Amino acid sequence: MVATSQAFSGRRKMRRDLLDLSDDRLRDIGITRDEALRAAERIAWRSDWT
Structure with a gap:
């Protein structure tokens, strides 16, 4: 249970x-600002994005 909680917390922080x-840094890792915004909005219990 603790490990699961830590995993969720880590994903939320990411x-x-x-x-x-910055947009330049996002481009460096291969994602757009839109993709970053969508990722940040994901709900914590979804585990399909690591």
Whole structure:
């Protein structure tokens, strides 16, 4: 249970961190601002995005 909670927390942090990246950095990792916004909006219990 703790590991699952930590995994969700880690994913949530990753999604929030995407919003802090500049457009140049996002382009470097191969995603658009739109994709970053959609990823940040994903609900925590969905585990299809790691």
